[in-house]
Amino acid sequence: MTPAAPIDLTAYAGWDAPIFLIAEAGVNHGGDLDTAREMVRAAAAAGVDAIKFQTYSASRIATKASAAYWDRTQEPTATQFELFSKYDALGEADYRALAAECAAAGVLFLTTPFDIDCVSWLEPLVGTWKIASADITNPVLLRRVARTGKSVALSTGASTLEEIAAAVALLRAEGAQSIALLQCTLSYPTAAADAAVGGLVDLHAHFPELALGYSDHTQEADSYAVIAAAYTLGARVIEKHFTLDASLPGNDHYHALEPDxxxxxxxxxxxxRTILGAPTKDVLDNEQAARTHARRSLVSRGDLAAGSVITEDALDVKRPGTGISPVELDAVLGRRLAVGVPDDTTLQWDMFEGADER
Structure with a gap:
């Protein structure tokens, strides 16, 4: 299989940058390769740019006593080790098969490595690395992925600006090609009130040169509004959990979107994107008629004889804006009319003496 082409995340920095939409399959395949393949095909058909998995071994990611931190009414597993042990069935050959499935389906293959052991064999399969929020303070893993020379999309949930800055500095020093920072809330599921989309403003203020993104953990009823808000604040790398059936119990199904x-x-x-338009204040083409006809002009108030000197009480301000603009009132006052002007006439400069000299 041809190695994955590098993904330059700077392409997703800035207002006019395209959207990079990631379907986060994680381990919602339940450890079954055929289900994972089906997820690839469904994600491609749904129009995403990439589908992302999670690559880990339970024995390398958590101790046997590691406590759960998710909503146990949705995912009842008591420890992290127990949960991860349910879903770490896929190995190197399986991920290679998934990468090939992605290539055939026309969607990018991504995965989050959770230990350094898998980085070497995953490297030719991915164009960019995705690092989970919980590993932002894991310099061993950050250093290893950065040294591949590929880009890194870094989630920043439950992280301080100081921790983020340290991780960015390390990734840069160790050779990461480019970096994107994804705002998120590390809580499963995330209530809309805790979505913290405004954190993107702070991230942009401190890291203005980096691409921004948002990794969403809200449930479907809130997801569309939350992600729209994130996009409005500059997020162009959008990651959302993906499932074939959101009614399935446990894991990440309950806060994931189905293909539709x-x-x-x-x-x-x-x-x-169309609604937002450009980040500049411009007069649009479709406003030109209103600019002409809904704005106002100086208008005669009563019949004015030729030779009359214009005073303020001889004028009114009315639509349309096809005559002398009211902003030029001071330039009109004291001028002498060259012609007689009937009542309620829109004034033009050629009605005044010395019009060519103005």
């Missing part, structure tokens, strides 16, 4: 949800999300983001 991603179709809607892509459509909403494209529509929002």
């Amino acid at each position: 949800g991603f179709v809607r999300l892509r459509s909403e983001l494209n529509r929002l």
